[in-house]
Amino acid sequence: MSETTATSSGSVTGAEIRLENVTKQYAGQKVAAVGDLTLTIPAGEIAMFVGPSGCGKTTSLKMINRLIEPTSGTIMIGGEDSRKRSADELRRTIGYVIQGGSLFPHMTVAKNIALVPKLLGWDDDRIKKRTDELLDLVSLDPSRYRDRYPRELSGGQQQRVGVARGLAADPPVVLMDEPFGAVDPITRQRLQDELLAIQRELRKTIVCVTHDIDEAIKMGDRILILQEGAQVAQYDTPEVVLGSPANEFVEDFVGSGSALKQLSLARVDEVGTFPQTTAKIGESSAEVIQRAQAAGHRSVVVLDERNRPVGWPWLRQLKGEKIVQSEHAPDAIDRRATLNDALDVMLVNGHGGAVVTDAGGAYFGVVDFTSVTDQMRAMQEKAHEVSNG
């Protein structure tokens, strides 16, 4: 997905993963759980594995770090056969994140994160620095959280620590098995956004198994859709998977709302925002109305002293002499929010648009319905072009 690459800020630290004719046949089973899977995951990309339950996603993933040994076939990581080193050594260079974080309950947050660096023989100072750095990276205040035990954290926080543990020794490859499966939808969305932000910096190669096609679309540079026996139904960018599913299976799997799902692909940033007339609390209403009318706006965004949006009244609602604090602040969305999130907000506020804020919560602009639908149309056309050659 070229857009992601273009907007990425860090340089690639990931390594390419190649599976060549990989097969796994469990003892006592007639059909192979994974049958002859060949796949290349480019360095620095996120590959999402999706497919129905039992299709072999987890098995495929675990063969990469040799938690499961393939029956046949080769797996190359960074151009090197994964069997060249012992399985334990290999795994110390591959991050592993599983559902719920799987933190060790008898170790503090810091100890959990420090495990792999310890195994690699880092000295204590370096480990301590790294631990704090990672906690910062996953938005947990080190001084507050490092000495806590996992049971003293919420599910979402445990999951964050799980991600930090996976990244601890700065591995080029990170494997995730339904990492956000155990948290509520709101937390999941936030964790996804956080992971994407981290990935923009780090550019690891991430292989992530999920049940959730929406998660795959949102997170993946590529999506691997698997059928029974880990047969590849389609392996392509989210745009192409949505725009031109390879077969009926993919079509069914992606679901009928695939046009709508494209909304998870684009970010508010990419659509562009408009400036809207703004007003500070305490300003003269008459002046503000004049200013808005001159700009051709029928509403104004009211900002507080720190530039955060606190109201979005229509001009006719500005009755008093001065601008006052509105009863409730508009639901603002982050610049990085998906169009899906943006539409959600638009549909409830009656403005046919949404107020956009930057990372610090300060006013950034307004995004409107028309630009979102335009973007959708453009994406669909592009997907068709790509698939037609």
Added chain:
Amino acid sequence: MADVATAPNAQADARERTGRKRGPKLDAEQLIELFGIPLIVVVGFVAFAIWRNTATLDSVETNALPWNSIWIQLREHVVLTAVGAMITVVIAVPLGIALTRPGLKRAAPVVVGVANAGQAAPAIGLIVLLAIWFGFGFWTAIVALVLYAVLPVLRNTIVGLQAVDPTLVEAGRGIGMSNLMVLRRIELPLALPVIMSGVRTALVLLVGTAALATFINGGGLGGLLNTGITLFRFPVIVAAAVLIALLALLIEWLGQVLELVFRPKGI
């Protein structure tokens, strides 16, 4: 990711802080046991000492209850219990570990079954049988005691290890810990509370069964009891029973303390 969603994070934190518990969680019952039992034992022993020194005893009774032989038997009893417990742990824990490893996993139910049946056999019978086999004395008594006490520790070691969440074991393997490291740093610490409660059960069994050691010249407070019975002296029997009971209480209390001390923080 510091740039995303910092504010909602803070909210979530506030929510979690209120629901957060810290420190060891001891309920009232545990506290009473922890401090009450040593108190009972001390009071009981002082009462016994006062009774022994002031009660009017006939010459037979006085001869049966000299302080120095009480001390000797008490010490023998403690030694029987302690040595028995140590050997029990040294045998049962590694065996329990072995029986939860992939290779021997299937043997676990068989071994536990045999041990179960063994424990159902009357202790006195076991002791006498062993004496016929090995001869009389301290070490035969120890063998009998260990055979008797191994089961709870073995069973709890197996159960404790089996109860460790397999995803944690896999997480350990997945981040590059060897099998041995996973056992030492994850499985055993997490199973320790269950293992220790087996040890506590074993201690209680040991301190009671050690009273039978005297029948094969193994020593212990059973000697006093036996003297009382053969001499038909009720005060001596009661004195011996009280001493054994006090010791058992104390050992049980020790087991509790061990359980608390060995419980890993965080679980």
